Amino acid sequence: MPLAIDTFHQIQGGQSLVKALGHPLAAQKAHRLLELLAQEKSIVVYDPLNQFQSFVALYKVAQLNIAAILVQKTEAIGQTVLGYVTEPITALPHYPRAALFLAVFDSGVFQWQIQSLLPPKMPLFTLDILRLADQMIANSQQYLDPLNFATNFVLFRESQNLHTRLTTANYWAGYGAKKASLWCILFDESGKSLAQWQTLLSDSVHTITIDSQEVKRRFKLPDFTGSLFIHVINVAGHDVVKYALDIYDDHANIISSTHDANAWPADRYAGLPAPKAGESVILWIQNSQPCPIPAGEIGLNLMGTEEIAWLEQPIAPFATYPLKVADLLPHATWPQQLEIQAGKYFVRPRYEIITDHSRRIAHVNVERVDLVADxxxxxxxxxxxxxxxxxxxxxxxxxxxxxxxxxxxxxxxxxxxxxxxxxxxxxxxxxxxxxxxxxxxxxxxxxxxxxxxxxxxxxxxxxxxxxxxxxxxxxxxxxxxxxxxxxxxxxxxxxxxxxxxxxxxxxxxxxxxxxxxxxxxxxxxxxxxxxxxxxxxxxxxxxxxxxxxxxxxxxxxxxxxxxxxxxxxxxxxxxxxxxxxxxxxxxxxxxxxxxxxxxxxxxxxxxxxxxxxxxxxxxxxxxxxxxxxxxxxxx
Structure with missing residues (x-):
């Protein structure tokens, strides 16, 4: 089943809640929050903005002893959420011995609203525990401001004779951004963090280049294949991180390029070509979430058919998996097209076509699930x-x-x-x-x-x-x-x-x-x-x-x-x-x-x-x- 998270709406744009919950630094804090909540004998969840389900989609809460889920909107009362029938927040005094988990960021106003309902000495936890450091946030008054989460993923690898170069510009400076910086974390194929760094950008529209060879030398790393997560801090004008991505070798015998990954995971992607004879098509799956992808959640099918071949291989949080198309669909051949059942686990993926004499990289596109003929x-x-x-x-x-x-x-x-x-x-x-x-x-x-x-x-x-x-x-x-x-x-x-x-x-x-x-x-x-x-x-x-x-x-x-x-x-x-x-x-x-x-x-x-x-x-x-x-x- 696809993750129960909101990612992108054509009119509203990208939804920053999933970025705030799934940020690699937030993920570390989320696990600590869950440890604290697990120590409580009983928990009442207050979910005024319907954000708890997104939290549950990314993090395991099975170990928590949840007594009730309370809501603010009267139209939400009586609904079944995670097996619980929701109650109004006015029922909070009925749970005097429970701890309260207020499942929102910027929780201050919600705490103020329920002061008269809080039983004495009730422990209180909020999503504010997951907040990034103040120096990483441009708008501290509205944590989920999309400009606070200008993030994206990059397929990044370095081997003896195969390199990656990301090129973009500080185009945010053209919209008035000041003291912007680039925060990066590099994950290897297993999802292990290899390096973290932050680079201050000048207040001009200048080149930004991240080269895998330079990263390897700077941090004394072995060869790697994985995800580079980038967060541009203090942006203006755009919350989308765009880039050109080149794959090259030492002698310019391999030249191939693609570009940014579309920063919001989608239910499906399409436009994946089946291999010709003599070709191998590799779909690079970059788990973009802090939770593992279970076996049987990622699949491929021929466009226009309902028979899906599922990948019976779990993928760890932030890990990268090279899926060989022929392993799931051995009889698919060019010019057949394939759909990718992605379940909102990863951003728009790259595919690579490899032959005895060449390799080239490209991307698929988001397949919309919300459109009808107009x-x-x-x-x-x-x-x-x-x-x-x-x-x-x-x-x-x-x-x-x-x-x-x-x-x-x-x-x-x-x-x-x-x-x-x-x-x-x-x-x-x-x-x-x-x-x-x-x-x-x-x-x-x-x-x-x-x-x-x-x-x-x-x-x-x-x-x-x-x-x-x-x-x-x-x-x-x-x-x-x-x-x-x-x-x-x-x-x-x-x-x-x-x-x-x-x-x-x-x-x-x-x-x-x-x-x-x-x-x-x-x-x-x-x-x-x-x-x-x-x-x-x-x-x-x-x-x-x-x-x-x-x-x-x-x-x-x-x-x-x-x-x-x-x-x-x-x-x-x-x-x-x-x-x-x-x-x-x-x-x-x-x-x-x-x-x-x-x-x-x-x-x-x-x-x-x-x-x-x-x-x-x-x-x-x-x-x-x-x-x-x-x-x-x-x-």
Whole structure:
């Protein structure tokens, strides 16, 4: 059964209670709280905010002698919670010899409210025992303020010839954050803590880099594979920790990238590709909770089927487990897609595809369990044009093959009415492909070679858009996703990237679209982070200007080069036609003198105040034999 915790709501956003309860430092204090409660002969639980069940989901309370569960809301009286029929808090005097567990943070006001009901000398315990140290909290008056819990997990490993590098920026400084710091704890594969450290960040938008080689040297560690938990303290503007994650080796023979993990565990994930012949697909499960994952709680099934293969292997708190897809589903094969039954135990996981000559890493996506078809989307077409758009690059066809796989990403999606529109870099439609109304159980991998040739694209590249096709079907919910696979025709190296659709570049709004990183929709500007390669590795960027309705004819895009400390080194102006795209390389746009002045840990901000762009970043090694690709993040 999935954990009985609230994690993320599309409207309300992430729920910080589960982060407060499950924080590694809070977990240590929770076990001490349980020891104290176990010493009491009888306990009455007061649960005014319905938070006790989340605590119970993460921590064992079976050893506690609970006499009653009391509530504040009259509509909650008489409900059955954990086998107890709830009573009103006014019944507290009926339990004079019990201890009281007030299951809330910021408990002071609740203690004040019940002063007249408290029997003399009644022991009192609250969730405030779990609070982090004051210096880790920006808003001490509201402990569950989401800005107090800007946390995330990272798949982090270090071996003799395989390394991990996280790159991001202190983008919170751009929203006024002062004296922010980065607190980290590294867990090994078994969930054991290997190292803890805290780094003070400067009050500028500067590079943040965590490299597994440096961590290993600093703490004199053996090789490790596990989870890096990061908590950014004193943030402003965003409570989401975003990052780019590179996997590399000593000789640039392995280059692969992915990005942030979505910080809230979900019931299900989808978009996991089954292996081709000769491939091994590893799903990296990072237990993101302070409780173990019991055997039989994590499972895989073919998309559109109900037959689930369960992992009969427990996973310790904060441990990492490499699940080989073929061990659970030995007959699954590309292009079949798999669902992950995750039970809210872990954040969005990574998967890794390994062959004799290559390895690449990517992520699956959150499969929504709360969506139903929305007829208003089709009825809005006269005003919203193409409406929801999922854009992806068409890399130079002479070199790369592009495979497109629409992916069901909500349990209510029984079919996907989709079409593909291919554009050249100038924004001209080159071709279209109609998928029809794809049944949930039918996995389709469309080879763009069957639609386009390099002679059709003036610059050998362009972009594609997946959109709803309401002539094929009316089922739409705005949660349109796709997996895009790119393969080097000569060297057989590959990269996977996946994302969901949005409404782009229209002043009209629908629900929370076009999304804005800050404030209310419509989001009509761009601020994207581009991390840069090291040494001889070459960085490229593919910027796409999608538009649901006609927008400005051309973008006015600034690419601003910063050094590690966030100081601007140089900026260039780029222009992209509406519905067009631009593929550019770092060393073509910025000359050798500018790159030298920027230094090794430089970064680029892609800024446009006139339109919302969508971007992809990649690296190519000096030999041109390996590359990485994933979508960029914005803030």
């Amino acid at each position: 007829q208003q989307i089709s009825r809005s077409m006269p005003w919203l044009g193409k409406g929801y758009i999922l854009p992806a690059p068409i890399l130079p066809i002479s070199r790369w093959k592009t495979l497109v796989m629409p992916t069901p990403m909500a349990t209510g999606q029984q079919s996907l009415p989709i079409k593909l529109i291919a554009y050249d870099g100038l924004g001209q439609v080159m071709a279209s492909h109609y998928f029809g109304n794809i049944p949930r159980s039918q996995s389709v991998a469309f080879d763009l070679d069957t639609l386009l040739t390099e002679t059709q694209l003036p610059h050998d590249y362009g972009h594609l858009e997946l959109v709803y096709d309401f002539e094929a079907g009316m089922e739409a919910d705005g949660w349109l996703h796709g997996l895009f696979r790119y393969e080097d025709r000569e060297h057989l190296w590959g990269a996977d990237t996946s994302f969901g659709s949005h409404i782009f570049n229209t002043v009209l709004t629908y629900k929370n679209e076009p999304q804005s990183y800050t404030g209310s929709p419509p989001g009509l500007t761009t601020r994207l982070f581009l991390r840069l390669g090291r040494d001889s590795t070459r960085t490229f960027c593919h910027l796409i200007y999608p538009a649901s309705t006609p927008w400005h004819p051309y973008s006015h895009t600034q690419v601003v080069l910063h050094n590690q400390k966030g100081m601007e080194v140089a900026r260039k102006q780029l222009t992209i036609p509406c519905s067009g795209s631009l593929l550019w390389y770092y060393d073509d746009v910025f000359d050798a003198q500018e790159r030298a002045a920027a230094g090794a840990k430089a970064y680029i901000i892609v800024r446009d105040a006139t339109c919302r762009l969508f971007g992809y970043h990649g690296l190519i090694n000096a030999q041109g034999t390996q590359f990485s690709l994933d979508h960029m993040f914005g803030f």
